[in-house]
Amino acid sequence: MTQLMFRRVTLFLVFLAGLIVLSIWGTWVYTLPDPILLLMPGVLVLGFRAIYALLGEDDFQKPQGGCKETNGLLILISIIAWSFAFYWLFKKGTGEIVLFSVGKEVGQKDFTVPLFVPFFGFFGALLFVIDLFRSGVGRDIDPYREFALRLVLGPYVAIVIVAFTETFEFIKFSDAMGARIVLAFFSGFLVVLALQRLTEWGNEVLGNWRAEGRYEPTELARHFRLSREDDQKLKKMGLIFPNQLQNLQANQLNQLEAQSGLGPGILGELQKRLQREAAEELLGSMQDRLEKHKIRNILELALLPANKIAEIADKENLNGELLQKLHSKCIKLVESP
Numbered sequence: 001m002t003q004l005m006f007r008r009v010t011l012f013l014v015f016l017a018g019l020i021v022l023s024i025w026g027t028w029v030y031t032l033p034d035p036i037l038l039l040m041p042g043v044l045v046l047g048f049r050a051i052y053a054l055l056g057e058d059d060f061q062k063p064q065g066g067c068k069e070t071n072g073l074l075i076l077i078s079i080i081a082w083s084f085a086f087y088w089l090f091k092k093g094t095g096e097i098v099l100f101s102v103g104k105e106v107g108q109k110d111f112t113v114p115l116f117v118p119f120f121g122f123f124g125a126l127l128f129v130i131d132l133f134r135s136g137v138g139r140d141i142d143p144y145r146e147f148a149l150r151l152v153l154g155p156y157v158a159i160v161i162v163a164f165t166e167t168f169e170f171i172k173f174s175d176a177m178g179a180r181i182v183l184a185f186f187s188g189f190l191v192v193l194a195l196q197r198l199t200e201w202g203n204e205v206l207g208n209w210r211a212e213g214r215y216e217p218t219e220l221a222r223h224f225r226l227s228r229e230d231d232q233k234l235k236k237m238g239l240i241f242p243n244q245l246q247n248l249q250a251n252q253l254n255q256l257e258a259q260s261g262l263g264p265g266i267l268g269e270l271q272k273r274l275q276r277e278a279a280e281e282l283l284g285s286m287q288d289r290l291e292k293h294k295i296r297n298i299l300e301l302a303l304l305p306a307n308k309i310a311e312i313a314d315k316e317n318l319n320g321e322l323l324q325k326l327h328s329k330c331i332k333l334v335e336s337p
Contacts, residue, residue: 019084021241030089034097037088038118041081045152048077075129078151082122089115115160121158125151148235220245224270233260246274272336279329286323289316304328 096112140290219241221231237256239245257267295301309327313320
């Protein structure tokens with residue numbers, strides 16, 4: 001045995017002796033909240049991994065997961081830490097562990113997990129690891145570090161899977177106690193799959209958050225102050241600028257309106273608002289000369305007969321064709337509902 005390995009084994013024996021002393025004389029341990037006791041194995045195993053790395057060469061970062069002896073100790077520590085944690089919890093008479101509470105004093109709802117869930121999660125992970133070693137697969141692929149982490153994470157994964165079964169699409173179970181025991185037991189096989197699903201879920205949420213952070217509204221959305229969802233729908237149909245919507249023909253508008261999912265008449269109303277704004281802008285550019293003839297808005301221009309429009313254009317030296325087109329647009333805007 002090397003000097004480095006001797007120090008690590010000595011540290012492990014001190015750890016084991018400390019747990020035994022706490023169990024016999026450390027009555028303060030039983031006053032700790034249940035979630036803290038449940039968290040202790042994970043903290044201890046990861047803490048020992050960090051201490052082992054500080055004692056010498058950090059073989060945990062080597063290919064194949066580091067040396068077998070060191071990771072073998074972590075497997076042993078995982079088993080012992082969880083055994084003592086369950087011993088303390090059972091001795092306290094814990095039946096359910098309250099992880100957190102939702103709401104205030106009135107109508108407060110506790111999020112609880114039965115103790116058998118992490119227990120059977122650990123038991124299932126332990127049998128899974130033992131079977132791999134018995135069959136020789138464990139010795140072939142040298143997955144000692146994975147086994148150590150599987151053992152320490154197994155109970156936590158069991159809690160997550162049982163508590164959030166709706167999140168994991170790869171398995172569905174009822175709320176019956178027997179079904180939850182079975183699910184907790186077999187969660188040892190699902191550690192990697194569950195963690196992968198949680199990672200994908202987190203990346204999906206993070207991706208949506210980043211996409212929202214990078215989102216830039218189109219000119220059409222800024223013009224009408226549209227929501228992001230409505231803007232995305234219009235963007236998929238190629239509607240980005242106000243003039244695109246303003247110049248759509250009736251048949252094109254009806255076709256896009258059916259595909260947009262915005263609701264009946266929404267695109268038509270937006271187009272009408274754009275056309276009204278364009279007419280008012282053009283009318284404003286001629287306002288000084290049209291006011292002489294008591295034309296101050298779209299309605300007053302639309303009510304004039306066509307011959308009067310031609311007469312005003314000649315008298316005020318305006319573009320007759322442009323004024324006639326504006327007159328026709330004003331009539332359509334006034335007549336449309």
